[in-house]
Each structure stands twice: as structure tokens, then as C-alpha cells.
Amino acid sequence: MLVKGTGCYVTDQHGREYLDASSPNLTCGYAVPEVAHAVGEQASRMHGYDLSVASHDTAGALAERVAGLMPADLSRTLLTNSGTEAVEAALLIAGMYAGLRGDPRTRVVTFATGYHGSTVLARSLSGLAHLDHPFHQPMPVTRVTLPSPAREMRSPEALDMLLAAFRAALAGDGQEPPLAVVVEPLINVGGGVVLPPGFLSGLRRLCDEYGALLILDEVSTGYGRTGRMFAFEHEGVVADIVVTSKGLAGGYAPISAVSVRESIYTAFGRDPFVGGLRFGQTTSGHGIACAAALATLDLLVRDDLAGRAQRLGEVLMDALRELAGTRGVADVRGMGLFVSLEFEDETTAVAVVTAAQQRGLLLRRQGAVVMAVPPLTIDETTLDLLVERIRSAVREVAA
Numbered sequence: 540m541l542v543k544g545t546g547c548y549v550t551d552q553h554g555r556e557y558l559d560a561s562s563p564n565l566t567c568g569y570a571v572p573e574v575a576h577a578v579g580e581q582a583s584r585m586h587g588y589d590l591s592v593a594s595h596d597t598a599g600a601l602a603e604r605v606a607g608l609m610p611a612d613l614s615r616t617l618l619t620n621s622g623t624e625a626v627e628a629a630l631l632i633a634g635m636y637a638g639l640r641g642d643p644r645t646r647v648v649t650f651a652t653g654y655h656g657s658t659v660l661a662r663s664l665s666g667l668a669h670l671d672h673p674f675h676q677p678m679p680v681t682r683v684t685l686p687s688p689a690r691e692m693r694s695p696e697a698l699d700m701l702l703a704a705f706r707a708a709l710a711g712d713g714q715e716p717p718l719a720v721v722v723e724p725l726i727n728v729g730g731g732v733v734l735p736p737g738f739l740s741g742l743r744r745l746c747d748e749y750g751a752l753l754i755l756d757e758v759s760t761g762y763g764r765t766g767r768m769f770a771f772e773h774e775g776v777v778a779d780i781v782v783t784s785k786g787l788a789g790g791y792a793p794i795s796a797v798s799v800r801e802s803i804y805t806a807f808g809r810d811p812f813v814g815g816l817r818f819g820q821t822t823s824g825h826g827i828a829c830a831a832a833l834a835t836l837d838l839l840v841r842d843d844l845a846g847r848a849q850r851l852g853e854v855l856m857d858a859l860r861e862l863a864g865t866r867g868v869a870d871v872r873g874m875g876l877f878v879s880l881e882f883e884d885e886t887t888a889v890a891v892v893t894a895a896q897q898r899g900l901l902l903r904r905q906g907a908v909v910m911a912v913p914p915l916t917i918d919e920t921t922l923d924l925l926v927e928r929i930r931s932a933v934r935e936v937a938a
């Protein structure tokens with residue numbers, strides 16, 4: 540039970556302090572005065588307003604700020620409350636847009652091990668066993684299985700195999716033409732999988748060839764985490780829709796964003812029934828969440844936290860690569876400050892997370908993969924401590 544957070548550290552109810560490297564939410568750490576002040580100021584001025592009734596200046600400012608960070612054509616931003624809702628909105632927008640264009644389609648292509656959220660629609664995208672549900676599939680989904688084990692996915696050979704698999708999925712073997720491809724640039728819940736360089740640009744070409752929209756789920760990778768403001772910047776790819784959340788408000792408030800091309804927005808504006816690009820809940824684009832996001836983005840840009848993630852991520856990777864030969868360690872991989880250690884089995888991974896916790900370090904685990912995702916503001920000394928605690932935990936378990 541946690542009771543307090545400061546910088547990169549959290550404290551539990553017994554007064555024990557932990558270095559927190561467990562969440563891609565943590566853009567600038569805990570109790571940052573600028574963000575806390577922005578939240579307080581917003582609460583005392585205009586805490587929020589139902590955007591289906593009227594907009595407010597903080598939501599407008601955030602929508603424009605997010606658009607300003609995206610490629611020029613992704614000029615319109617819809618604000619939602621969580622990664623799941625943003626994914627769901629993106630799919631609805633894509634499906635309705637296809638109808639508005641007079642080319643109705645519903646089939647979606649995804650990774651079998653992708654994760655896009657917790658509602659029925661979002662779970663229906665994924666092939667991960669624990670996301671199965673008792674309802675009908677809301678739309679046809681063609682899932683691409685990784686052609687090689689995750690640890691072999693960074694090679695040029697993997698790129699060819701992966702693109703061939705997506706081509707076959709898009710072609711669909713007698714199924715309806717594809718509406719969209721939805722992928723994470725780095726597969727998070729499905730095992731911290733780093734995809735081969737060239738994958739996103741190859742996928743962009745395939746989407747164009749098959750007339751499918753490219754929807755990038757940057758919920759866990761957006762806002763500096765992988766060493767660029769967005770992971771798609773590593774390849775200069777322009778998607779049709781980009782979904783972001785976690786890092787946007789640094790975990791200070793629930794918020795997410797759906798960035799769409801101007802042409803998609805315009806198509807909705809022309810339809811007299813739909814009447815604009817609308818999707819949301821009463822609290823979507825909540826004033827306090829928008830204020831937290833604007834303050835977080837100010838810090839991200841002011842302190843070049845994406846550049847920092849790139850630089851410190853390399854230091855972290857270099858240090859952890861030394862563990863590659865250790866008993867039980869199957870792979871060390873990562874992008875920016877999203878670093879994963881894959882173990883030979885889940886039991887070892889659980890033991891490492893427990894040993895790390897005993898050393899005052901919180902890590903994230905998905906199956907046999909343990910992830911270190913510290914705040915982007917982590918300093919060099921704290922990063923050394925992070926490395927030391929991981930090494931010590933891994934070596935204890937190996938011994």
C-alpha cells in the first residue's frame with residue numbers, strides 16, 4: 540500500500556521507500572511542483588466542463604499542443620480518459636470514416652500479442668489468452684503472430700518475415716478488405732517486444748497498398764519514453780490515427796488523446812447526422828487532466844526528456860547487457876527508457892521482481908519479461924542505483 544511519492548521514489552504504509560521503475564506513466568516523477576501547481580490552479584479556476592455541451596480553454600490549448608507535437612497532417616485531437624477509450628474511439632472513427640467515404644469496411648489487422656485496452660472492443664483486438672471474453676467478436680480481426688521468438692525480432696530477417704505476415708493478413712484470403720491495422724510500435728503487455736527497424740515504414744506502405752488506415756497505439760510509448768517524442772519518429776512514419784495516453788499527463792490525471800488526419804476530421808464535419816468528430820464521456824478532456832497534461836508537456840519539451848530518455852536508455856541498456864550471459868536471462872532489449880529483461884521462465888521473472896522489491900526497487904512484469912521503466916527525469920546517480928539493484932536481484936536469483 541503506497542502512501543507517498545517524490546521524484547523517482549514511492550513510500551509504502553510502513554515507511555519503506557522504493558525506486559519506482561514500474562510504469563510508463565511516469566514522465567516526470569512524483570510530486571513535481573509545476574504539475575501540482577497547474578492542477579491546483581485549474582481546480583480553483585475551472586475544474587472542467589462537459590465537452591458535449593461547450594468547450595473550455597484548457598482542453599482547446601491541449602488539443603492544439605498535442606497536434607503541434609504530431610506530424611503536420613495529424614492536426615485534430617480528440618481528448619478521452621484512458622488508453623482503452625482512445626483505442627475504442629479510434630476504431631469507431633476509422634469505421635465511420637470508411638462509411639462516410641462510401642467504402643464501408645470493418646476488418647482490423649493486429650498483432651496476436653498486442654494489447655490495446657480492457658473494454659470488450661479493445662480486448663477483441665488482442666489474441667492474448669487472458670483477454671478472452673464471453674461475448675461475440677464485435678468486428679472481424681486478423682491477428683499476426685510473431686514469426687520468431689520475441690528475442691529474435693530485431694533482425695533484418697525478422698523484418699522480411701513480419702512484413703510478409705502483415706501482407707498476408709491484409710490480403711485476407713477471401714475475407715473483406717481491411718479497414719485498419721492497429722499496432723503498438725513496441726509491444727508492451729505482450730512482452731516488451733522491440734520490432735525490427737523498418738517495420739513501421741514497411742507497414743505504412745502495405746496499408747497504402749491495401750487501402751487500410753494505419754492506427755498506431757502509442758499509449759505506452761508516446762511522450763518521450765522510447766527516446767523520441769513518439770516512437771513513430773524513429774522511422775519518420777505518418778500514421779492516419781495515433782492514440783496516446785500514459786505519459787501525456789505523467790500519471791497525474793487520467794487522460795488520452797486520439798490524433799487524426801485533417802481529412803478524417805473534415806469528412807465527419809460534412810456529415811449532417813454525425814455532425815463533427817464526436818466520441819466521449821462526460822469527463823473527457825477534463826480541465827484538471829488537461830492542465831496536468833499541459834504542465835507535463837511543458838517539462839517534456841523544456842528539459843528535452845525524450846533526448847534524455849534516448850541518452851540514459853543507452854546507458855541502461857549497456858549496463859544491463861552485461862547480464863545477458865547470466866543463468867536464466869534469455870534476452871535484454873529496449874528502446875529509450877523502456878528496457879526489458881526476458882527470462883527463461885515466468886518463475887524466474889517473478890523471483891527477480893520479488894528480489895528487486897526486497898532491494899527497494901519496483902519493476903514491471905509481463906509473463907517471463909521484467910521491465911524497467913523509470914521516470915524520464917531520473918538522474919545519472921539514481922540510474923546507477925537502478926542498475927545496481929537489478930543486477931543484484933538477477934544474480935541472487937541466478938545463484
Ligand SMILES: Cc1ncc(COP(=O)(O)O)c(C=O)c1O
Pocket residue numbers: 621622623624626654655656657723727728756757758759784
Ligand atoms: C499499448 C497500450 N494500449 C492501450 C492500453 C490501455 O490503456 P488504459 O489502461 O489507460 O486503458 C495500454 C495499457 O497498458 C497499452 O499499453
